[in-house]
Amino acid sequence: MLYRESGDFSETYKADSQTFPIKFDRYRYYAVLIVAFLVIPLVINDYWANAVLVPFLIYAIAAIGLNILVGYCGQVSLGTGGFMAVGAYACYKLMTAFPEVSIMIHVVISGGITAAVVTVFGLPSLRIKGFYLAVATLAAQFFLVWLFNRVAWFYNYSSTGQITAPDRTVLGYLVTGPNTEAWSKYLICLVFLTISGIIARNLTRGSMGRRWSAIRDMDIAAEIIGVNPLTAKLSAFAVSGFFIGISGALFFAVYLGAVDVGESFGIQKSFLVLFMVIIGGLGSIFGSFAGAAMLVLLPVLLKNILVGALGWDTALAAHLEFIIVGALIIVFLIAEPHGLAQLWRVAKEKLRLWPFPH
Amino acid sequence: MFPDQFLFGVEVVINGLMAGVLYALVALGFVLIFKASGIFNYAQGVMALFAALTLVGIMDGQVPFSHLINAIFGTDVHHFGWHVPAFAAILMAIAVMVGLAWMVQHFIFRHLVGQEPIILFMATIGLAYLMEGFGDLMWGSDIKKLDVGIPQGGSFWIEEATAFLGGSNFYGFFIDQLDIVAAIVAIVLVVLLVAFAQYTKQGRAMRAVADDHQAALSVGISLSFIWVLVWSLAGFVALVAGIMWGAKSGVQFSLSLIALKALPVLILGGFTSIPGAIVGGLIVGVGEKLFEFLIGAPFLGGATENWFAYMLALVFLVFRPQGLFGEKIIERV
């Protein structure tokens, strides 16, 4: 009943091969965009921006990046924290070296620099597979964190080793620094997320994405039919690095404002983004959004319920939070191992027929 | 007699071997579970923490869930008042870990048979979160001293016996007594585990399950029993690792991070080989300490151990992708 598909047919090849061929899906997508761009900035406040929405947007970009690498191309990577740090430090060096240039350009260039670095660390993937590769990317993680801690040039020789984002504006509105309005932080992250999502969706739908999936499914067979594993794997690393670098730059410049590399980009960050990707669903752009939403919103929600509404002891609440998150992950995986994206796909299929059973 | 730098180097190598053994202890748990069920158990470090917490809790006569009980009922209980001797406490802790293994198998992995490795990995991550919160809730998150009678401190007689080797600036080799005890325990454990796997019926059944689940089922081996057995063994190994590390630094949250040190050991030794865990551990231990001594501290400012262990493992992997002793990866098209 919701999906009125009769009479909805394409007249051109272009219309047939668009991302959302069904009209209802398209309108839903536009509605989400309208709410996100026009409604939320008007009602958002500091807490919602800083504690919930901005981290969600930024982690969603990182999850998209990692999903391309792990979900679409099958190369498990645990170096996400270190790669985000590359994005952050690249952005910092660019911001302090070229203060007149717009921060949007700096973020994109940081993404490019991160893509280059990640490609270098992706070279072992040509020889190593599976969990072994995951542990090898940990080498990248620890090395990068050590590097940014040790080499003073990266933090402009400050005596503390921390980097702080100077104030920058876009179209006259502050986007970094403490005086930024909640809506402007939100909007800049949203703009980057939307563009990243569109690029990622189209890359994964095209021949690039098919090459990646072929490598993931059966890399030897793929090589036999003519997919070059070198370019496919390295391009996956590069594209993934680009998105992760952007998310790292935004994480530093817009969300936190000041970072200490060991604390903010440690191994915990790598595992967190990997969890988002797995829970959301491997090989699905929607899954990246869903996983990021769950792992950002769930702890905040739990905290607000347990401490805020029920008034429990903070230590007790923190322990219970761990237990509930862990139990939810397990229950979830038993019920639907392919993640939230699979649940969504099944729901959508059922909705298309509803109220008819088949 | 010998130049000081050379003697220092030898001391670093010996201590590296000792450290490597401690890493190998942690890695053993990973290997056991991966070998039998193909699951990479992210929760191994948290299991070591939980085992150590349980041991200390039993020994000190702590009331489990005291924080929760006090919060709900408004009471103020913390200790039962008794002290359990170390040996009995260890036996009770082993019983708890066996119970835990059964619960994990029954409630989690029984429902995930046949899933992809990454899903199983994710399930162990959920398990890690769960056990961490549960352990903190049960025993509290403050730091606890673990004392099962293992001596600590440098071993005097070794220092005095070897002091003659160097000049006036050399004071003999420093070897920690705890490390010596840990090395002996680890070697005994490995020998026992290898003997178990080779010569007992259950051990052979375990190897059969590791090889091919279907074939093992077809000869009548109970998969769930073997998995409970394997998780219990891993729990026991986690307890031993938890005791060794907990005696060094107290039982608290950071204990679960020792799992990260075991990962390079696993890569080097191969995910499926028990002797490989020891050899890998030794190589990683010596490699990282020697690197720190020769290059890290003088030229790179120190604190290089963490990433060098991984770099070393990475280099090994490039030449031998399945690790030194792992099963050769055969891919069928």
Add this chain to the structure above:
Amino acid sequence: MKRLATATVAAVMAAAPVMADLVFPSLSYRTGAYASGGIPFADGYADYMTLLNERDGGIGGVMTRILECETGFNTEKGVECYEATKGEGALVYQPLSTGITYQLIPKVTADGIPLHSMGYGRTSAANGKVFSNIFNYPANYWNGASLVVNHLLELNGGDIKGKKLTLVYHNSAFGKEPIRTLEELSKKHGFELTTLAVDHPGQEQKSQWLQIRRERPDYVTMWGWGVMNQVAIQEAANIRFPMENFIGVWWSGAEIDVLPAGDAADGYKAITFHNVGDDFPLFDDLKTYVVDRGKAAGAGDQLGTVVYNRGLYAAMLASEAVRAAQKIHGVSDITPAMMRDGMEALEITEARMVELGMPNFGPSFKVSCENHGGPGTGAIAQWDATSKQWSLISDFMATDMSVIQPLIDADSAAFAAENNITAGCS
């Protein structure tokens, strides 16, 4: 989801009493790697405020309220806690974490709330002309480094030329703080400085301590927090390093750090900016009004421990600043801006501390706009393993401001330049 959260907020608002009170957010960490240090501090902070409520009916007639928020020493959670609590009229923030402090420095300045990073955080915040909302009295890390060197000078009759000092530090912003100052002091006094980094969390320090055993420095000082402290002291005992030559910073000098090593830790020293032990009339009051009434924040067994006393001291300083603010502005229910003025005008005298039941609990000092860092004095405490007690072995001594002040000026000027702040006093 939004509906649920709104309902939650509405429920909380409806449940909260609608009377005026002084809100003190407590960004504590009772879980995670540093819980053993975070728990007693949060307990001490909360207990002092409870005491004021129970015994005096609040400060200036207005009741105090502690808003506890669990950060787990994690920066992102610290930001979330800040955003969640700032709207409730929070008067002063004390995150007890250098990482979270760095995060909050620009935010609190923009939001007009003061932040008290007592003995941690960004040292150059002592320059109130640049950091208008940040205070770190009574002492900061650079004072601490100078204090260690002054103690060494005292032990050696004023001359430490040629002696070797090794700094074992946590490889983070916190641990790196004293390095610049120690380098300047080593040039001034002629001693040799080596630095050894320890990676987080500091569970493994064998290499560093073997190096110390090889190099045999005369003195070792440590800048650690959490499990790094216990392991370092244990390793130092293992290599039989003489404990009276091992001096830790104030965050490395608590009971939890030395107890695991047992008798081997006897003689270990640490610097401190407040007094230790429970031999103060204040503790009788705490027992009567807080512990016996069942309102203690923790189990009630930490009274008198070093970090608990630090929490008490922080709460005392905050409440005295509230009093100063109430006096300046003439109202009892103050705003955060008034609190900032109160902190800038704070004066702690020995007479006042005696009145509060804490004689000689800390140094006497006066805060001013130029100097948000207080006197920079501190004392040396030593651990006695037989009686299991810390005790002061010196008075509160001054530190070498001639070396430290130029460093403060340089660092705060760099911060001001990077962030376009015009330095000046109102």
